[in-house]
Amino acid sequence: MADYDYDLFVIGGGSGGVRAARVAAGEAGARVALAEDDRYGGTCVIRGCVPKKLMVFASEFSGTADVANAYGWNMTSGSFDWSGFRSRLNTELDRLEDVYRSLLKNSGVETFDARATLKDKHTVALSTGETKTAKTILIATGGRPVRPDLPNADLGIVSDDIFHLDTLPKSILIIGGGYIACEFACILHGLGVQVTQYYRGAQILRGFDDEARGLIAEAMRDRGIELHTGTNIVQMGPASDDHSGPVPTASDAAMGASAQQEEIMAYGGVKDDAQGDRTGPVWVKSTNGREQVFDAVLFATGRDPNSTDMGLEEVGIEVGRRGEILVDEYSKTAVDSVYAIGDVTNRVNLTPVAIREGMAFVETAFKDNPTAVDHSLIPSAVFTQPEMGTVGLSEEDAREKEEVEVYCTSFRPMRTAFAGKPDRVLMKLVVSKANRTVLGCHIVAPDAGEMIQLAGVAIKMGATKEDFDRTVAVHPTMSEEIVTMRTPMRTA
Structure with missing residues (x-):
């Protein structure tokens, strides 16, 4: 040996x-x-x-x-x-x-x-x-995290860099529509940053339940985030002194790394190789022809x-x-x-x-005990505002497999409704019509991540809709709606 x-x-x-x-x-x-x-x-x-x-x-x-x-x-x-x-x-x-x-x-x-x-x-x-x-x-x-293959992409930051910023930008453009992009859009908006978000797809949070992600997109816009779907970045560069457009430069192909660094420094940038790039105002042109200058650009375009x-x-x-x-x-x-x-x-x-x-x-x-991990029915949360908690199949994925009943309710929660806020929450169960098993649970609400953990236990155990129905509600709570929905909204 x-x-x-x-x-x-x-x-x-x-x-x-x-x-x-x-x-x-x-x-x-x-x-x-x-x-x-x-x-x-x-x-x-x-x-x-x-x-x-x-x-x-x-x-x-x-x-x-x-x-x-x-x-x-x-x-x-x-x-x-x-x-x-x-x-x-x-x-x-x-x-x-x-x-x-x-x-x-x-x-x-x-x-x-x-x-x-x-x-x-x-x-x-x-x-x-x-x-x-x-x-x-x-x-x-x-x-x-990765940057897109785009000239001057090094003028932008990635999610790792957020925690090392010396100061928060006054304005930021976030590129991407996944959970990282949406979470940081909500975070930075809540911290006082003017947030614009571009996503090339038709709706943010691709892969999640359509109804749930639609409510989150609506809530983000209601809170003041400028969310543009069907939109992507096509060109970017250091902004001119008067922020009227990009700095006139030679082509990126002709510009050496040292010259590009001098340009960044000239417009307020600070390059820190240990922590990523720090840049000054950035000029951006989008696919819809819009040109705008942002204090920072965050690429949340994948890992x-x-x-x-x-x-x-x-x-x-x-x-x-x-x-x-x-x-x-x-x-x-x-x-x-x-x-x-x-x-x-x-x-x-x-x-x-x-x-x-x-x-x-x-x-x-x-330990001589061959063990495989079960990667099915894993609960997860997206920490947007409001949060989304999810486990199991979305309505869209479930109905591709079999006929389902959808139990869903959306309402204004007591806490913020009393304060006159327009906030809405969503509770949704996707149920197999054949055997009544709950195939998916989707919650959009404050602390949805806390709720979905316990729902995940029931769904992992194979709970049916009738098991949920037999559970007595905790009142008054948002989560009680999960066990009080009796009539399906639709069959798909």
Whole structure:
């Protein structure tokens, strides 16, 4: 039997990789090492779920005074202190990163603050110049936001950069219609930024239930977000001094990198390679012919797996069109000794899924208990304002499979209706007409993410509409409507 430095070497210190490493070491008694070339905690803790949700909380306070006044309080809205918030945010992220490091250390995992690539199917090469061998290698390198293939795209920022801005822009253009684009549109609007959003499709949040995403789009516009669907960016460049148009320049092909950087600096930009590009006002032309200048442009146009330049194909690991590592149901690659989990596999790109995949990997590789992750009926939330919680099939997807009944209600919730607000919420169940199983549940409402977690338990268990009907309502709540809808709105 070959003598390896470790039983397991994990590449990537995000939620999935850290969970797999510490469980393999702590519960299975494996000799484990982990390499991370950035911050421990990965996308979720450092530049995704956690800081984003804290920004959601911050942005929601902007409307507190209006509602409070309707309830008899004498309150006035103040201004948002981005600098103070960012300082507290960074302190919290530092604390969480220390927690991740401590979890690994206390589990006996040896860590390397270095980039790791594959040298062969049992060997990793570290950016420190060291090489380490392991019987099993787990790749958990996550994903990264991408910019479109557009001249001057480096004038824009991506979602990772939001948390590092020295000041909030007064105006921003957000390109994209997915959950990241819509969440940041709502967040930044709530923090006082003038937000415009372009999405090339007919409706935002493609892939989610049509009725639910339609209500969110309506709510975003009602709140003052300038949302343009069927619209995309076709040209951009540094704005002129008077903001009347782009700076006249030579073509991008003729402009060297240094000249382009000088142009950015001349119009207020600050380039920081460690944290992304920081630019001044940007001139943008859209597909509808509109020309406008924004203080910032945010590209939320997708994420790609972090798999480039890792030596994967050289050792026989297969990757897909976008760079996703191809794995079987047990997260094993085409090379028996190498596994991959999380966003780098581009299966279901959610933190809890990466953690579940990490746990299943340990069961499979170290506990002689082959375990596959069930990727069906996964509850999720979109933290727009209002939030959307969803589990199961949308109405559109369900009716392609079978005949369904749709139970749906939309109403003004008590809390904001009393304050004279026009806000509406949506509760929706998609039910199989044949066996009465609830195929999907979709909620658009404040704290919808909290509600969908519990609905997800029932739907995962195969609850029928009659099971929901037999459940006594909690009154007065928004969520009681989920168990009080008796008559289908339509059959499809």
